[in-house]
Amino acid sequence: MEFIVLEQKKHLAIVTLNRPDSMNAFNYDLLTELGQVVEALRINPDIRVVVFQGAGEKAFSVGADLKERKTLNEQQVKRNIYKIGEVFNAIAALPQPTVAAINGYAFGGGMELALACDFRVAVEDAIMGLTETSLAIIPGAGGTQRLPRLIGEAKALELILTARRLNAHEAKEYGMVTVVASRPSFLEEVHSLTDALLANGPIALQQAKFAVKTGMNTDLYSGLQIERKSYETIIPTEDRVEALLAFSEKRPPVFKGK
The missing domain is CATH 1.10.12.10 (Lyase 2-enoyl-coa Hydratase, Chain  A, domain 2)
Structure with missing residues (x-):
């Protein structure tokens, strides 16, 4: 099974996290594959805009695969944390504009992936948040740094320390989301943004x-x-x-x- 599906439509790349049965949770194999895809996009001159999305309609990504995490020793947990941080840093450093199409739940690492993108379009019934402190850990893939840079220190601290879950409209009010769309018009809104980007030099x-x-x-x-x-x-x-x-x-x- 391919954990990452890459589709190219002219100058647009669509990267799909493809573990819908696990709500697109990040296991080590998915992260490794995602890193390889991102590196290929970085050096591809035909790609001008990149969209990241989750397979299915339930989730963008619910973050780390906790079933896998339970089987890992401390060294393997450190390996996974390093890998997810490395991959999300590579996404943030892509030269092309990037869009996170948040089609459902985006928790923990899933939200951190969205924060590593330049823009976030969310379906109106999406629920999202940096929920790690409720699991006795902290955001470890850039969340403690990217969220305050996006919405300010006080708001970021509030959301991270309370592990609060937001609906799409609340996330937009906080400044985390660029556009909120109804489910029937969700893809249209995503492509409206990508088309506007692709029209430029x-x-x-x-x-x-x-x-x-x-x-x-x-x-x-x-x-x-x-x-x-x-x-x-x-x-x-x-x-x-x-x-x-x-x-x-x-x-x-x-x-x-x-």
Whole structure:
């Protein structure tokens, strides 16, 4: 069985966590396979946007596979924690814009995967949260760092320390979710966002993402220097010239990622 299913639709990659009978929980084999897929996407010039989703309609992912976890010794638990952190860091570092399509439950590591993405679209009946403290552990795949950077320290502490579960609308109010959609229109909303991203220059998307993500971890002056260098990278591209030509000819641009 493939734990990860990768589908490519033109310049869009759709990565599906494929353990629906286990609510797409992360066992070690799934994490290993996910890491391999992410590395392949990182170096694939044809992929301009990446969507992560869960198989079935119940769950995006409920996090670590607790049935597997019960069978592991301490060294194996450390191995799994290192692996999930490594894979989610690789997802966060993808040059392409990323979207988490939260089609159901997203708890623990499942929520941390969503937080490693740039955008989160949630079906309105989804339930989510960083629930690890209720299991006497803490978020260990980036949750304690990415959530406060997204919604602020006080709100993140509240959610992490209470292990609170949020519905999609509550998560949007907290700033965790970009879009909430009804189940019938869920995929339409996901693709509305990906289409809006794909309409733009792919090199510009990557450089803008790089400038924002890198600049946020430094002071304003250094961030402005990063922005300038990113802009200079774009100046000699064919896509920049094509955009100007398309504007003058009053037609949609045809970007080649060059």
